[in-house]
Amino acid sequence: MKNEKEYMRNLNLEAAIWYLFTSAEFFEAAACECEKTMEWFGSLAISRKVSDFGRNNQIYEKFKQRARDFKRGAELARLGDYELIWEIAGCINGDVRGMMEQPLHSWMTEAEHREFERVRIGRLITYAGQIESALNNAMTGAEIFLDEGSGGDSDDNGFPGEEIVEWYNEYINFYKDPIFQKLPDPLPEYVVDTSVACRTGDEVPWTGVWYPSTGLEHHSLTFAIKGLRMQPAYKVIKTNExxxxxxxxxxxxxxxxxxxxxxxxxxxxxxxxxxKELRAKAGELCPKTGIWKPLEPGAAQRTYKVGEAMANLGSAYGITVWCWIADC
Structure with a gap:
């Protein structure tokens, strides 16, 4: 039987991370990271009396500018406009390439250069990367998919499958000082509101995190923005492994x-x-209303109400076992 991990996705955890990475507070944290690095860099340059040497002052000013940009992006996001914050997040790698091309080794010690590149810059790139990935499909997914001239694009430019959890776990404790705001414990509960539906290509009626009717097996949640067109879902057909x-x-x-x-x-x-995993076997009465997934390859999820009999799909592995995955 397939690895059951695929059928045991934690909807509350994934939704919470999506909401974190697309929040104005997260964008403001990126601005704060720029300010901290700006102050660190400026103080170090002044102590070496190189504040006006080469492009060092330009590097300082770039961090100052990006801090303003992230703050402005956060303000606009609160008003429903995510274009600026998405664009700024996409600029950070280019900014960093320009900085690292400068002869910083000429006045920084090896330890200082390592601190600048691997910690200070690394933290900023991490913020920008999560912001850009969380917003990419909302900003361009529908247009690319519906552009018949290009034949569409099958690349998920966000977080394929459940990668968003992997990225969060990768970085939450990577640095000495936590880079992301830790999620609340216990997590808030999230539910799928099936009374509202939006088809790929239609105008999005509400800004927030959305659940695909394909289910989460090999798919991901997404973030969509009111007034833009809804993006497609992206099915993982081959994992990294x-x-x-x-x-x-x-x-x-x-x-x-x-x-x-x-x-x-x-x-x-x-x-x-x-x-905790909630399961029910075929023939048993449904113990909880919601969306259920059979633990076998290729079988579609179903919605059951409390008291309904769970179906038997004639599984090759014996009696069908259903796993509860989300409210509906």
């Missing part, structure tokens, strides 16, 4: 874009229960 086994060196999974219907994911106002 599978690509590596074939001799590839691709850093991201292979995906295919598909049109689907999306539903908002909203906080219920309750705290999530401690994560």
């Amino acid at each position: 599978e690509l590596e086994a074939e001799g590839g060196s691709c850093a991201t999974p292979e995906t295919v874009a598909v049109a689907t219907t999306w539903h908002p994911i909203i906080p219920s106002g309750r705290q999530a229960e401690a994560e």
Whole structure:
């Protein structure tokens, strides 16, 4: 049987991370990171009396400018406009390349240069990378997918599958000082609002995190912005591990874009229960209303109400076992 990890996704955790990476508070934290690095760099340059040497002052001013940009982007995001914050996040790698081309070794010690490149710059790139990835599909996914002239684009430029959890876990404790705001414990509970639906290509009626009607197996949640067109879902058809086994060196999974219907994911106002797997066998009565997934390859999820009999799909592995994955 397939690895059951695929069917045990934590909807509350994934939704919470999506909301974190697309929040104005997260954008403001990126601005704060720019200010801290600006102050560190400026103080060090002044102590070496090189504040007006070469491009050092320009580097200082660039951090100052990006801090303003991130703050302004956060302000606009609160008003529903995410274009500036997305553009600024996409500029950071280019900014950094220009900085690192300068002869910083001529006045920094090896330890200082390592602190600047691996810690100070590394933290900023991490913020920018998560912001850009969280917003990419909302900003351009629909246009690329619906552009018949280009034949569409199957690359997920966001967080394929459940990668957003992997990225959060990768960086939350990577640096000595935590880089991201830790999620609340216990997590807030999120529910799928099936009363609202938006098809790929339609105008998005609400800004927030959305759940695909394809289900989460091999797919991801997404962030969509009111007034823009809804993006497709991206199905992972080959994981990084599978690509590596074939001799590839691709850093991201292979995906295919598909049109689907999306539903908002909203906080219920309750705290999530401690994560535990809820299962029911075929023939048993459904113990909890919601979206259920059979633990077998290729089988589609279904919605059950409390008291309904769980279906038997004639599984090759014996009686069908269903796993609860989300409210509906």
